Amino acid sequence: xxxxEEIYAGIExxxxxxxxxxxxxxxVVMNNTANxxxxxxxxxxxxxAWEEVEDMVAIASALVINMGxxxxxxxxxxxKAGRKxxxxxxxxxxxxxxxxxxxxxxxVAQKIIQECKPDIIRGNASxxxxxxxxxxxxxxxxxxxTGDTALASAKELAVNTHSVVVISGATDFITxxxxxxxxxxxxxxxxxxxxxxxxxTAVVGAFAGVEKDMFKxxxxxxxxxxxxxxxxxxxxxxxxxxxxxxxxxxxLIDKLNIESNLKLEYESL
Amino acid sequence: xxxxEEIYAGIExxxxxxxxxxxxxxxVVMNNTANxxxxxxxxxxxxxAWEEVEDMVAIASALVINMGxxxxxxxxxxxKAGRKxxxxxxxxxxxxxxxxxxxxxxxVAQKIIQECKPDIIRGNASxxxxxxxxxxxxxxxxxxxTGDTALASAKELAVNTHSVVVISGATDFITxxxxxxxxxxxxxxxxxxxxxxxxxTAVVGAFAGVEKDMFKxxxxxxxxxxxxxxxxxxxxxxxxxxxxxxxxxxxLIDKLNIESNLKLEYESL
Amino acid sequence: xxxxEEIYAGIExxxxxxxxxxxxxxxVVMNNTANxxxxxxxxxxxxxAWEEVEDMVAIASALVINMGxxxxxxxxxxxKAGRKxxxxxxxxxxxxxxxxxxxxxxxVAQKIIQECKPDIIRGNASxxxxxxxxxxxxxxxxxxxTGDTALASAKELAVNTHSVVVISGATDFITxxxxxxxxxxxxxxxxxxxxxxxxxTAVVGAFAGVEKDMFKxxxxxxxxxxxxxxxxxxxxxxxxxxxxxxxxxxxLIDKLNIESNLKLEYESL
Numbered sequence: 001x002x003x004x005e006e007i008y009a010g011i012e013x014x015x016x017x018x019x020x021x022x023x024x025x026x027x028v029v030m031n032n033t034a035n036x037x038x039x040x041x042x043x044x045x046x047x048x049a050w051e052e053v054e055d056m057v058a059i060a061s062a063l064v065i066n067m068g069x070x071x072x073x074x075x076x077x078x079x080k081a082g083r084k085x086x087x088x089x090x091x092x093x094x095x096x097x098x099x100x101x102x103x104x105x106x107x108v109a110q111k112i113i114q115e116c117k118p119d120i121i122r123g124n125a126s127x128x129x130x131x132x133x134x135x136x137x138x139x140x141x142x143x144x145x146t147g148d149t150a151l152a153s154a155k156e157l158a159v160n161t162h163s164v165v166v167i168s169g170a171t172d173f174i175t176x177x178x179x180x181x182x183x184x185x186x187x188x189x190x191x192x193x194x195x196x197x198x199x200x201t202a203v204v205g206a207f208a209g210v211e212k213d214m215f216k217x218x219x220x221x222x223x224x225x226x227x228x229x230x231x232x233x234x235x236x237x238x239x240x241x242x243x244x245x246x247x248x249x250x251x252l253i254d255k256l257n258i259e260s261n262l263k264l265e266y267e268s269l
Numbered sequence: 270x271x272x273x274e275e276i277y278a279g280i281e282x283x284x285x286x287x288x289x290x291x292x293x294x295x296x297v298v299m300n301n302t303a304n305x306x307x308x309x310x311x312x313x314x315x316x317x318a319w320e321e322v323e324d325m326v327a328i329a330s331a332l333v334i335n336m337g338x339x340x341x342x343x344x345x346x347x348x349k350a351g352r353k354x355x356x357x358x359x360x361x362x363x364x365x366x367x368x369x370x371x372x373x374x375x376x377v378a379q380k381i382i383q384e385c386k387p388d389i390i391r392g393n394a395s396x397x398x399x400x401x402x403x404x405x406x407x408x409x410x411x412x413x414x415t416g417d418t419a420l421a422s423a424k425e426l427a428v429n430t431h432s433v434v435v436i437s438g439a440t441d442f443i444t445x446x447x448x449x450x451x452x453x454x455x456x457x458x459x460x461x462x463x464x465x466x467x468x469x470t471a472v473v474g475a476f477a478g479v480e481k482d483m484f485k486x487x488x489x490x491x492x493x494x495x496x497x498x499x500x501x502x503x504x505x506x507x508x509x510x511x512x513x514x515x516x517x518x519x520x521l522i523d524k525l526n527i528e529s530n531l532k533l534e535y536e537s538l
Numbered sequence: 539x540x541x542x543e544e545i546y547a548g549i550e551x552x553x554x555x556x557x558x559x560x561x562x563x564x565x566v567v568m569n570n571t572a573n574x575x576x577x578x579x580x581x582x583x584x585x586x587a588w589e590e591v592e593d594m595v596a597i598a599s600a601l602v603i604n605m606g607x608x609x610x611x612x613x614x615x616x617x618k619a620g621r622k623x624x625x626x627x628x629x630x631x632x633x634x635x636x637x638x639x640x641x642x643x644x645x646v647a648q649k650i651i652q653e654c655k656p657d658i659i660r661g662n663a664s665x666x667x668x669x670x671x672x673x674x675x676x677x678x679x680x681x682x683x684t685g686d687t688a689l690a691s692a693k694e695l696a697v698n699t700h701s702v703v704v705i706s707g708a709t710d711f712i713t714x715x716x717x718x719x720x721x722x723x724x725x726x727x728x729x730x731x732x733x734x735x736x737x738x739t740a741v742v743g744a745f746a747g748v749e750k751d752m753f754k755x756x757x758x759x760x761x762x763x764x765x766x767x768x769x770x771x772x773x774x775x776x777x778x779x780x781x782x783x784x785x786x787x788x789x790l791i792d793k794l795n796i797e798s799n800l801k802l803e804y805e806s807l
Contacts, residue, residue, distance in 0.1 A: 296568050296584065297584050339587055367585070371589075371590040371594055372590075373587060462573060463576055506786045507577070507787070508789050509573070509785025509786040510782050512782075
């Protein structure tokens, strides 16, 4: 269990070490996630070529796999990168965007989990339920379920895949199958900005690059997202202003921001 | 013929139903168009994999095909998705970006029109003329012609393809071959922001997902774009500020905005 | 050697002629670079299909090749476009993003230089050193070296490739192998925004589309980037605000901005 102080220490680690985060991600959010990683002090690289993903993983501190705009060629590279990351002990954070919306997405997500064994899986409630049961229909990439409903699935998925599972939503749930952390930071308007979920995955990836305990890294990431989103919201006239204010806040976030805004609870199982 | 009240009712429909808009679009604008759809209250999904486009179309309320950064693999998916949309009666909005600039673009645009039979085609004046005559040279993706010049082509194209054709520009023209609507909202600075045309196409797609009359859906979309662009312009120091203010306005747009700004005329043929 | 007046004349040329700049660039920055080119008054087009790159080069005033998110198919198109540009005497600006980070990137960059003979090569210090020696390890896409260290490599590379080489950094160095220009404009926060380097390459491309002297075109581009970045920085609370303010400044830049901010020096060899 970590609290404000250790979370802020994680942020300082990212700023000090500037971990190289290798992203194989979707076309929609590449710009946002690269900017979020830079604002945090991490060093993003986007690389998907079959010929180079292993070499890039080899120098990276974390690998983020996001299947938002997947295609066969990209999936091959994701699998190759993921297998390499297992060899090099590089943490893998997986974002199963839209899993359940089409059979293809479901199949690819399962394959990635089986072959790459991600350390952290982050999705919305529908996605986590679809990943666990394969019988929930998601509507495109937006969630139709709430985190509370999905928590049992998340725990099961965490146990079955030996990973930390994150359900993001109004309240984020982070579980390793035994422990559950709930982060209630954030603002509803974040759902009106594309790629905030994908950004959360990348931000978690940055923490996974400096923090060995994956449960802690996931909490750090989700707290950071939530608090920065919350502060950005206060300064924003609408969703169009969120990216700017969110990135500024991610760059400026300090200990006091965390101490005075943190809404983090733990649940014993 | 529709006026302010019915246009606003369309906006409320998008907000209430949150139509899933399936986009197969270009790399440059994916982020903008996803954000515009979210700001309106629609639910965007970007998916181009051959393996999943039919399944995605099957759950979508509208399909947007945009050939801005086309390649053979993507074109195959566009055609497959478009054929499926015809089967499922899902409206198709087509954006023939840069048609006429290269023979390849012209060929692909013609193939998409023939095989997918889009319900709405939106382009700038050069593109619409190139689509109809195939003997106008466009300069890259920016128009070298005006809407007035292109109107005859648009009418002919609408009749020949049984579609609603939209010419966007300083004045937008929307025609089903018989009726013509002119929307004079908007601001010149919108041409200095990449992807505003593509965003218009996606916004029209959202309306096509809730409004059965394609002529009306196209008018709703172009009015919405124009008025939001106009209000955004007043708040912007330059083109860099447009995306933020435009998205905020798309999120906030209300009946009064439409009533007090609408510049919509009809022309009988 | 050029100074404020001639630099501003270059900006006016871009605004007057609106050169079509054909970009084969990476997924992360396409939106930014298109917006930067539009804000300057240039006309960007992004096109990478094997079937059309030659036709697009044929109507373009400059070709920008950026290997940020490369893959085999794209590299084939880059080479084809580059060879065509040599035939049509269209200036080529090359951005070897991340060269040195993986063997694949190094191999591709060398191939592009050999086959396309770019007129201008722009990279950060690590990339220029890697290009010249092939024995410097870059960390992802961010530089680990300074411009001063890389200058000797840049000169050698310029001589060997008959090109103008630009090292961007806190101070930018521009050399044709004989002359060296140093631009000390800019702000450190620009390194916290993704794609500012890629944008510099595209901006240089716009100048190369109107100015025959490639050394001058490169200086114009780097001065424009630096001064606009510097002014944007003053108006920005963090990196999230930079893109908006930078684009606005690129749109608004006037003679006085250049005269009162220019930090340009020349070095005789």
